[in-house]
Every structure is written in structure tokens, then in C-alpha cells.
Amino acid sequence: MPKEISSDKKAFDLSEEMPLIEGLEKEEELLLGRDLTVSLIKAIKADRVYPSDNPILDVFREQLVKKFQFFLNKYPSFIFQIGEFTLSFMEKVLYENKDLKSSLAFFFFKDGVRELRFMKGIEEWEILEFLKIVKKTSSLTEMDDDFVTLIWDKDFNHISYLATDEFLEDNPITIPDNIGRFKDKLVGGPIPLHNELDFLDEEAKRDSDLEDTPSMMIEERVPLLLNRNVYMLTNEEAERLQKEVESESDPFFVFSITDILFEILSLEKRHEPFQEAVNLLGKVMDALLALGEFQKASDLLRRVYIVLKTYELKDWQAKIIQKLIHESGEEPRIELIKKVVEKEMEFNSEDLSSYLMLLRQNAIKPLVHLLGELNSSKARRVVCDTLSEIGKNAFELFIPYIDDRKWYLVRNIVYILGQIRNEQSIPSIQKAFHHEDPRVRREVVRALGLIGGPKVVPLLSKALMDEDVRVRAMAALNLGKVGDRVALDSLLEIIQSKDFLKKESSEIKVFFEVIGMMGFTEAIPALKHLLLYRSRFSRGIAGEIRKEAANALAMIGTLEAKEILIKGKSSHEESIRNACLQTLKKIPSKESLG
Amino acid sequence: MIEKYSSVDDDLSTKIKTEFIIRFYRLLKGAILYNPSNIIISQYTQECVKVINYIIESEGYLFLKIARDSLFLNNIKVRVRADSYPILKGLSREMRKRWIGEFRFNDRVKAEHLRDFIFLLARLEGKHESNYLYVKTQLEYRNVKYIDLGALELFKDEEIYFDSENKKRYSNHTYFNAIGLMKEIVESVKGQKVINIRKAKRLMQNAVNAIMEDESTLLGLASIKNYDESTFNHSVNVAIYAIALGQRIGIPKRHLSHLGVTGLFHDIGKIEIPIEIINKEGTLTSEEWEVVRSHPVIGSEIVMKMKEWGELITRMIDGTFEHHLKYDQSGYPKLTRKRKLTLFGRIVALADFFDACGRPRQYSRYPYISENILGFMLQRSGKDFDPALVKVFVNMMGIYPLGTLVLLNTNEMGIVIQTQVEVEQIDRPKVSLIYYSEEAYRKGEIVDLTEKDKDTGEFKRTIMNSLDPNEYNINVAEFLI
Secondary structure: OOOOOOHHHOOOOOOOOOOOOOOHHHOHHHHHHHHHHHHHHHHHHHHHHOOOOOOHHHHHHHHHHHHHHHHHHHOOEEEEEEOOOEEEEOOEEEEEOOOOOOOHHHHHHOOOEEEEEEEOOOOHHHHHHHHHHHHHHHOOOOOOOOHHHHHHHHOOOOEEEEEOOHHHOOOOOOOOOOHHHHHHOEOOOOEOOHHHHHHHHHHHHHHOOOOHHHHHHOOOOOHHHHOHHHHOOOHHHHHHHHHHHHHHHOHHHHHHHHHHHHHHHHHOOOHHHHHHHHHHHHHHHHHHHHOOOHHHHHHHHHHHHHHHHHOOOOHHHHHHHHHHHHHOOOHHHHHHHHHHHHHOOOOOHHHHHHHHOOOOHHHHHHHHHHHHHOOOHHHHHHHHHHHHHHOOOOHHHHHHHHHOOOHHHHHHHHHHHHHHOOHHHHHHHHHOOOOOOHHHHHHHHHHHHHHOOOOHHHHHHHHOOOOOHHHHHHHHHHHHHHOOHHHHHHHHHHHOOHHHHHOOHHHHHHHHHHHHHHOOHHHHHHHHHHHHHOOOOOHHHHHHHHHHHHHHHHHHOOHHHHHHHHHHOOOOOHHHHHHHHHHHHHOOHHHHOO | OOOOOEEEOOOOOHHHHHHHHHHHHHHHHHHHHOOOOOHHHHHHHHHHHHHHHHHHHHHOOEEEEEEOOEEEEOOEEOOOOOOOHHHHHHHHHHHHHOOEEEEEEOOOOOHHHHHHHHHHHHOOOOOOOOHHHHHHHHHHHOOOOOEEEEEOOOOHHHHHHHOHHHHHHHHHHHHHHHHHHHHHHHHHHHOOOOOOHHHHHHHHHHHHHHHHHOHHHHHHHOOOOOEOOHHHHHHHHHHHHHHHHHHHOOOOHHHHHHHHHHHHHOOHHHHHOOHHHHOOOOOOOHHHHHHHHOHHHHHHHHHHHHOOOOHHHHHHHHHHHHOOEOOOOOEOOOOOOOOOOOHHHHHHHHHHHHHHHOOOEOOOOOOOOHHHHHHHHHHOEOOOEOHHHHHHHHHHHOOOOOOOEEEEOOOOEEEEEEOOOOHHHOOOOEEEEEEEEOOEEEEEEEEEOOOEOOOOOOEOOOEEEEEOOOOOOOOHHHHOO
């Protein structure tokens, strides 16, 4: 939301800064120039006063563009001279303000600008970029950049300037304006060989030809130069250079610094510079994450690990590197990731995963916070899988979040604990057993199933009574996975209960399938009973129960189970016969014959 | 006349547009040298007509404009490449010389009209603002209505270059101020004060302006090797060579200023080498060599602290760290991982080597002669230096680089003061003749070795060979400032 504009900011009163000049109105160009200057000042001031997203800025900018276009349609250029506190056009002062802080004239003047020229053909983007430069300059330190360096960088086609550099010279340099003065400053005597020529010396050391190399250069004439073909560029060479030049314009080229920073880490043995290089690597990491370049960020982090493991580091160096790794998983960096994944739904989850998987346990807390805030399910999945991996030996770090108010976070935490499969986390998971959201309870059941072991059986058995069908079904399935004999009893108890008949057919099917899958022969009597003898059900339900019981028997697959099915196919009761026949058909004939 | 400029052309027509510029320039140069009836002119005209009409058929018109240092064809900036640089620069220079800023063909062109137009252009007298009006009137007189042209529009900041004295003063100012700046920077680094990057940028932006306009003045100044403190002098020279080389391979203006700043700072790490080692006469011990070899790393670390990480700092670190690494990645610092060296690193390494070899040193009483250094660099290209960059560098410096003392076939002695842009004329630079009078060598007439005798058609002067200025006790720099 744009900030509200206070009434006193809605318009600028320039009357104090714009002196009226007698006779001005008579000269059309001057009048239009004055008008344009007012628009320019308004636009610049508006940029300083209003937040950048305020729509009123567009109004000022549009007005300015129109004024420029109008003026430059009539005249070839608009040029104003810059005095210390004045802006003049056609030798008339159009603007005067002596306040150092607010004076636009002084703003240009202090950076050495003495004239600004806007020429016919100026394009909207040039005007807008010009305004941006003015705005940017206001926030610069004078040791970094100024209006002139920035406007030069832009290389406008229709805006030029005239600037002086003299003000930059704190210690003015004497420019030798005659041979005598020049000679006075020449330093005599040859310099030591190694100084500056160490490039050659290095070569000499390698090839032991120190004598040859320089002497080669003082021979009469190097014959190579006489052959023009030797220095004629081939098309391939020109193209290669062109590509290299273009790649320098790729904004990503700045990341090439990484290679040099790693070289510095291998060479530097002094604390401060080593630290500086690592700090810069941290900035590179920040930038990569902010841009969503997760693969590159993970490559960088991997290289940091390599440094730690393969370089001969002193303790203090190792500590600095460890800190960088540690910080890679801290809140600020995770926050950068969050911004990207929330903004770009198309991020590459494999790349994100490759970075996150390299983090250490200190990343658990920020990542869990991230889970609590992420809307993207794709990203949540990646984070959960990462946490399951990096939290393998630290399940306790997840426990505090099991009581979180956000149901989805609790579900994710339970999922992670399930993936970690540590029995010790069962009491904590149990806390979410009665969670109000069935999706959480289902996750609890799944997690318990993954953890397995006898300890989960009572809980899963209890979950068979859950009010939510999917939880119950999930509990049945997981009991099956646990494969415990006690679990079978729980399941048999359920299927033989009165209430079981009221369940949905899908749930009924799951329960029988699980029993069949468990394969305990102890289940055969109960199944046989349900298949052959129970008749108090209504016809439809009886048929369904018999069919599922027959299937379960087939899944158990023992001789005893098959004999029951064979016997059943001769039953007088149609539903028994059908159930057994259909099931036996599914079993390969040789087997069915026993 | 011009409505819009756009960014660099990327479409398929780039080649045909470059082709037009090559042919048009060749025709213009031909018109300067030959008569309209010459068979070569006829051939060049036909070739040029073909390309012009091809462009007009596909785009409806052909419009060439000079804006600052760039050529725009049909409102698209013509990309500079290492191989097309001499042509683009040459055409731009010929048009500027005649104060013609733009021309336009609105319809398919006829050979005779193009020939008339080119000869009108070729025979214009230099630097008359109304030249375009003369050509216009002449074309109207011949009833050629589809060719239009306009005057050169100078940007305010370019005007200084149109007066050669001004140009020289401006370049001198930039050069010696840069040496002063280096002094200031070194003091700031030693005193752990904030470095004035802004000042370095502004100076290097000025240097880029000067080099893009005419590289010869600053390249000439770079032949000064021992002014004030030689290290500062060397850094400024490296910056100049690097910018000039970068310009030739099409590095954009903004990045050229970065390249200049990189050149200035490339040796900043030397401030931490003890002065006893720097000035030690005789062989250094291996420990002392270790210290010397640490300067690219130290330099990179100094640069790292100067400013927030961004484009400029990345380039400065590239140049500072890699300036003693060779193309085959040997040299120092020793790399832990094989990788291609950065473009800026390779450029600065080359510029550093060239300037360093041109300085007097203890091993040899005299500095190595530039042409021999270039020959050596060619021999070592592909191993020590990027071969393509070496070629561009040699083309830039010429077989007889600026400041070379030469003997002419007229038995005159001269100093090379300007090289030619065209590769074909690489051995025919402009030379300042020198003569001996009152116990000293003095500046004489400036002669262009491409000049031919009107009667014989032969070149008036040709270089026989270069001479060692030390043998004649000549300090060439004196003739170049």
C-alpha cells in the first residue's frame, strides 16, 4: 500500500526558488525553458519526498517527459548552466537556492557539473534514468561515486554534461607543461630486475633461461613481427573475444570472484585478510540465495566443506570456515530462501534440496520456522525431507514444535519424526495423537508405522477407533506394516465387532487386506467364521464381508486357508459360493487345486 | 532526423550491416586516393550498392549516424568486434573529420549517385560545420533527392577533443593527475584511510573518453616510464594500455572505466613489500621472492576492503589477483584449481608485462625496445598470453609502437607519434621528425608515412628500421608530452 500523502506534500511551492525575471514572458523559449525547469525540479523533489511506490511520482514523471518532448520538438536542445546556487537558461537565472542541503543547483555543482544538455530525440527512459541517477546520488558517500560517475556510466545518447574535476584535487598536481619541468620529475637510474619484471623471472626459474629471455628482446628485430599473418585475428578468435566481452555484461559474472576467494583461502595465513575473504564469500552466498541460484549456492558451500576437509588449516582458520558453514543455515540466509520460494513458484526443488542438505543441525530451528511460514507445498516438501535428513541425530530439536498452533506445522514435524524413525520420539508424537485435525492424526499414525516396533502397536490399535475413517484405515495399514502378532488381535477384534458392519466398504476392505497381508495363520479361524458361518448380516453386507474374508484367506495362502475356500465354493449359500469362486479364480489354477 | 536509438543489434542482419560499413569505408578511402573514373572505384561502388540496396529492400531505408563514440545503423548500435574495430573507428574518424554526423538513403541507390555522393564526401575540407549543407546542395543540383545528410552533433563533453592542443592538454591532465592519484591512494592505504574510488573512477572515465576519441595521445604518454615514482607511473601506463586494448575488443564504455581502475590498482599489493626488497640490488633470496610473489594476493585483499562487492570490485580483484598468472595458468599465485583466467586478468597481465619490459632495469642497462617486446609476446602467446589479445595488442601498438625511434629511407630520424587504425597501414605510422641542433635532438615536422608522392604514386617515406634511443641518448617521452 502506498503511504498516504499528507496534504502539505501534495504540491510544491517553488515560488521562493524561482525568481521572476522581467520580460521573461515575452520570450517563448525562455518561458518554455522555465516551465521545463519547474517540472524537472518538481520531479526531482518528488523523488526525494515520496516513497518509490507512490503513484504520484508517475504523475510528476509523465509531466516532465511531456514537457521535455514539447520543448525539444520546438528547439534542438535544452541546456542549463549550473552555478553554485543557480540554474540558468539562456543566461537568465531560472532557479536559485542557497540552502546547501536542498539546493538542486548546489547538488550538481558540488560534483563539478557546470552544464547539462538535453537534446532532441530524448527518450522517456533517458529522462527516467536521469531522475534515478539524481536520486541515487543523494544517498552516496563521496568516496564511492557521484553524479558525474553515474551519468557517465549510463552513456546517454541525448543527455550530456560538462564537468570539472578540479574540485577533486585536494593536493593539486603540477602538470609538466614544458620539457624542463618534465625532465625535473624524471627519476634516474635503472630499477632492480625483479621489480615489475618478476613475470619473466618466474619463467626463467622454470626454464633456467634467464639469460635467453631478455636477450631475445634486445636482438635487432624479432622476425615474427615481419610476418603479418602472425598478428591477423582469425574469425574464431574475434568471435571468442566477442563472447567473452558479452559474458562480462552478464550480471552473473560477479560470481566469478568465488574462484579467487577460494584461492586466497588456500594462500592466506594472516587472520584479518583470511576473515575478509570469508566474509566476502558469505556475501556471495547471500547474493546467490537471494537470486534463487540454489545450485550455485550449494556448489559454493560444498567447496567450503572441501576447504575445511582438505586444506591445511590452522585452528583459527578452521573456526572461521566452520562459522561460515554454520551461518549458511542461520535465520538470515533461510529468510532469503523463503523470499525466493514464495515469489517464484517455479524454483527448482532439486537445487534447493542440494543446498539445504548441506546444512547442519543449527539450521533446524530456522528451517522449522520457515516451514511454519511457507505457502508453497513444493517448498514445504523439500524442507521436510531436508529436515528429516539433517535432523537424523537430533529429533529432540523438533519436539518443541509438536504443540504448535499451526496444524500443518505439527503435521510436518510428525512427518519428519516419522522419517527419522527414532523410538524415543514416540512419547512426543503421542502428544499429537489426539490432535483436533484428522490430517495430523493420520500423519501420527503413519509416523508410528514408520518407527515400528512393539511400542507403537498399542497406539496404532487405539487409532483403529479414531473417529476419522482415514485415520482408522491408516492405522490398520500401519499395524499391518508393523506385523506384530498383538496387532493382529486388535484388527481381528475390530472386524468381529458389531460396529464393524457399519463401516464404509473401503474401510472394511482395508482391514481385511491388512490381515491377509500380515499372513498370520492365527487369523484363519476368525476369517473362516466370517466367510462361512455368520449369517446375521443383511444380505448385502454379508456378501461384502465374505468376499473380503475370502480375499484375506487367499492372501494368507496356506493349505488350510485354501481348503476353506474350496469348501466354500460348494456352499448352498450363494454369497459364500460367489465369494469363494471369485477369489479362487484369481489364484493360479495349480495352486487353487491345492 | 534520428528518432530512436536502440541497444546493440543481435539479429541476423548484423553481418550485412557490418558488411555495409566495411564496403562504404573502403569506397570512401578509395575516393580519397583515386579518381572517379578509376576501375577500383567502379568495383567498390558496385559492391557497396549491392549491400545498400539489400538493406533498403529489407528495411525500407538506410540511416547511419555517429553518436558519441558509436555508430548507429538504422538506429541500432553497431557492435564493435576486435576484427571490425579498425573499420568502425576509421569510418567514424573520416566522417567526424568532415563534420558529417549522419546520412540516409531513402530509396534504392544508383551506382552513379553513390559515386557522386562519396566523392563529394571525400573531397570535403575538414571541420566545416556547414559541410553537410554543401553536399546537400550539390546532390539537389544533381537531382538526387533520396540521399540526405546532417551535421555532426557534438556532445558538450566531446568538444574538447576537436582542438588538438586541447586534446593534448586534456590527456596530459588526465595522465599526470592519475600518477598523482596513485600517490594519494598508496598513502591512504598505508595510513589505513578510506580510498577515494570516486576520484579514480572519474579519472579513468576521462581516460576512456580520451582513448575512445583518439588513443594515440594517451598511449604516447604511456611510453613515459620513469616519471616521479616509477611504480605509480607504471600503474597509470597499465591502466592506459588496458583501456586501449579493451576498447579494441569491444568492451563497453562503462566496463572500460572499470578496466582502467583495475589497471591503476593492479600492483597495490606491493605497498606491503618491504622497501629493502623492492630496492634490493642483486638477486633476491627465495624468501624474498616469496614476499614479492605475495603481492597479487595482498593487492586483492586491499581491494576487497575498498568498496562494497559489486561489478567494479570483482573486476579489480580479477585483475589484481591474476596479473602475474599466465595464459596456461602457470605463474603466481599458484592455483589450487584449474580454471580459465578472467578477461580482465588476462588484459591487465598483458599490459603489465609490456610496460614492465619497457622500463630500464639493472639486468640490462637499457629498456627493451617495444617492437622486440611485442615480438617476444607473440612468440609466447598461447603459453604466457592470450593469443587473440596479443594480436589485438600488436595491431594497436603497431609494428613500430608509439615512441619508437625510427630511421626512414630518406635518412631522416623520427619518433612514432601516432599509429594507423588500419592493419594494412600498420608499418606506416605518423612520425615526428627529429633533428640535431645545438647539442640536442629537437622536434621537427610531423609526417604521415601513408602519404604518397602525387607524381610517382610511391610512398614519400618508409621506415627502414628502428633504432635504440639509448644509443642516441634520446628520451622519447620528451617528444610525446
